[in-house]
Amino acid sequence: MSFRRTPHRHSFTQSKHVSNSGIIKLSSLLQQSINKQKQKQKQNPLFQSQSHSLPSINHKSVTHHFDYMILLQPLPPISSFNQLLNSVSKSKLAIVLYRKMNNTHLPICPNLVTFNIVLNCYCDLNEVGFALGIKGLILKKGFIPNSVTYTSLIKGLFKRNEVIEAVRLFKRMILDGVKPHGMTYGTLINGLCKAGKIDTAVRFHEDVMSGKLGLGFVCKPNVVCYSMLIDNLCRVGCVSKARELFMEMKSRRISPDVVAFTSLIRGLAVLDLQEAKCLFVEMVGEGIRPSVGTFNLLVNVLCKEGRFNEASGLFELMIQKGEQVDSLSYNTLMHGYCLDGKIDEAKELYISMVAKGVEPDVQIYNVLINGYIKVRRVEEAIRIFKQMIHRTIKPNIVTYNALLTGVLQKGDVLAAQKVFDEMPVYGIKPSYCTYNILLSGLCRNNHVWQALELLQTLENNGVDLGIKVYNSVIDGLCKSGQMGNAWDVYTKLLSKGLKPSVVTYTIMIHGFCKVGQLEKADSLFFEMIENGCAPNMVTFNAFMRKDSNVAPKVIELLKNMVENKVTPDASTVSLMVDLLSKDEKYKKYLDILLTFVEVAHPTDLFVGHLIAEIASKCCPLKSYSIWVKIFEILLCGGDTS
Structure with missing residues (x-):
């Protein structure tokens, strides 16, 4: 023994x-x-x-x-x-x-520490039932559960998404006379935020800070708790409350960390870019190293707003501060330049990046290739693509979609075919977008039969094609006058499980109007309405141009526009002026025109002017009253009641 x-x-x-x-x-x-x-x-x-x-x-x-x-x-x-x-x-x-x-x-003889370790382990393993059994054993052995015991159980309940039970246990803890510590507070805040109960988390925080729970500073929140609240508030759009908590944290001499700064900057970037920039500068000034994500976010927002000089200045500031910007940082600014058509500036940034030892990735090259194609400098885009291959960087589907777009812009169908055939070499499968680019490009370049053959091949191979792909082919067939083939493709859509869109209907209506098949155009228009597909201005414009003597049709279309809440553009209204002014039966149209003014955008004075022009040509004596009505609507903000 x-x-x-x-x-x-x-x-x-x-x-x-x-x-x-x-x-x-x-x-x-x-x-x-x-x-x-x-x-x-x-x-x-x-x-x-x-x-x-x-x-x-x-x-x-x-x-x-x-x-x-x-x-x-x-x-x-x-x-x-x-x-x-x-x-x-x-x-x-x-x-x-x-x-x-x-x-x-x-x-x-296990003590309270032993039981707490095992209880916490059960909670981590999502076995809260066993954890509660350990709590019972703690009481049976004569120990008193402490804040560690309760904190582990609260964490376990949140892990099982038992939010109400977790909050109830916290209240039970207080009633039992156990004072929660900072970890307990943080666990409860984190659990409520992860469960989407942001309002409850904020109310709990306010109750703690106001002393309603009688916890005093035993349950003092720390920077992590504040950061969790600020981050989650910004994610749900409650930026003003997040800003308030940020100021409260600073007033309590709790220094915000990078999470708190970044979260608030992200929230402010959409609402008040100037304040977001000031907060960013404050963060850098306090010696807190901003995350690359924070920097990229600000640069991206500035570029989207067209403030490229500011974005570039911020980029330079980061470099001067010795911050390590990555390829994504360069990508963000380069993309901004390309959006503004400043491809040469984007190329200079690329050269600077390589000189600083930052390795370009496929996203960087995609930005440059897309940028060159956007300004129709296709040869340079191809040159960049060759550099990319030379650096043994594998292209992706975005790369090839951009190249296909470029060569088809030039009308080089043979080159497009070569690009398409090269994709399997890199293990790249064409996407829905690839087929759409290729088919629409073939149609634009008068290779409609080739597009139709490709479409049939794809169908036979069971490739899943969306309505946009079919719209491209139908549009190409209609523009080349092949309405019979266009109709065949259109009638097969439902059998393929595809529902015609407003674009599909508009293409077909415009095609039939162009070849003088007005009855078919009418039939499609009413089919469109019956199927709950609201026509847009392009649809109405196609109809109004199909016949020079269509005043009754114009009125019918106006009624449909009012019913479908479609606001006309300048070209449509101008067309109405030409058509209605030629018809002597103007008086019965005035009420419809007034009705349309009432549903038009209240601040669109230009639309109002054109409608008044219609009235002046149809009925000069009533044009003054029409103008009075328009200004009443404008002054009342659209409310004519």
Whole structure:
């Protein structure tokens, strides 16, 4: 019996980690084991690329230490066992060792710390039922659950999305006289935010800070709690409340971290760009290193607003501050330049990037290729593509879609075919967008039959094509006068599970009007209305140009426009002027025109002017009253009641 509890005599028993009393200094042994594990990981190249990951604990070594400990006589104190359990508290091994402790029939008496470690482990493993059982065991053993116990249970309940139960347990904790600490507060705030209960989290924060819960500064929020609230408020668009909490945090002398700054900057960037920029400068001035994401966000917003000089200035500021901008930072600014047609500036930025040792990726090259194609400098886009291949950077579908767009802009169908055939070489499958580019490009370049053959080939191969692809082919057929083929493609849409869009109907109506098949155009128009597809201005314009003597039709179309809340553009109204002014039956049209004025945009004075022009040509004596009506609508903001 004594032999079972006495370790074998080998070199390990003579270790300097065993004191004269025979009790092992477990902390030293564990640290030694962990250091060895760290050393192995550092020697592994994979670990070098994941240096931010925490080192994993060697479970075999921990089990070995446990087996060794229970053989010692006298037994190590419970604090040593707790330290061992805590080292593996994120895995099921902690529970296995705890059960092993209870089954050894040794005088090992778990204390509150032991139970808390096991309870927390159960919660991490999403086994809250067992965790609540441990809480019951704590009470049975005569211990009083503390804030650590409750915090772990609250975290576990949130993990199971039992939000109401978690909040109820927090209140139970206060009623039981257990004072929550900062970790408890943070767990509750984090859980409520993740559950989407942002309002509840803010109210809880306000109750704590106002003293309503009677917690005082025992439950003082820290920078992490404030950052969580600010970030989640900005995500749901409550930027003003987030700003308020940001100022409150600073007034309590809690320095905002990069998360708080970045979250508020992201929220403000859409509402008040100037304030967002000031906050960014403040962050940099306080020595807080902005994340690359924050910087890229501001540059992106500035570029979208056309403020390229400011975006460039911000970029230069980051470089002057010694901040490490990445390829995405360059990509963002280059994309902004390309949106504004400043491809040469984008190319200079690319050269600067390469000179600074930042390796361009496929996204960078895509921005340049798209930029050159946008300004119709296709040859230079192809040159950039060749540079990309030379650098052994693999192109993607975006690259090839851009190249196809470019060569088809030039009308080089043969080159487009070569580009398309080259895609499988890089393992790239054509996308829905690719087929749309290719088919519409073939139609634009008078290769309608080739487009139709390609469409049939794709259908036969079971390629899933959307309505936009069919619209491109139908448009090409209509423009080339092949209404029979266009009608065949159109009538097969429903059998393919596709619903004609307003664009589909408009293309077909315009095509039939162009070849003088007005009855078919009428039929399609009413079919469009019956199918709940509201016509747009292009549809109406196509109709109004189909016949010079269509005053009654114009009125019918006006009624449809009012019913479908379609506001005419200048060309439509101008066309109405020409058509209605030629018809002597003008009086019955005035009420319809007035009705249309009432649904027109109240600030669109130009539309109002054109409608008044219609009235003046149809009925000069009533034009003054029409103008009075228009100004009444404008002054009342559209409310004529």
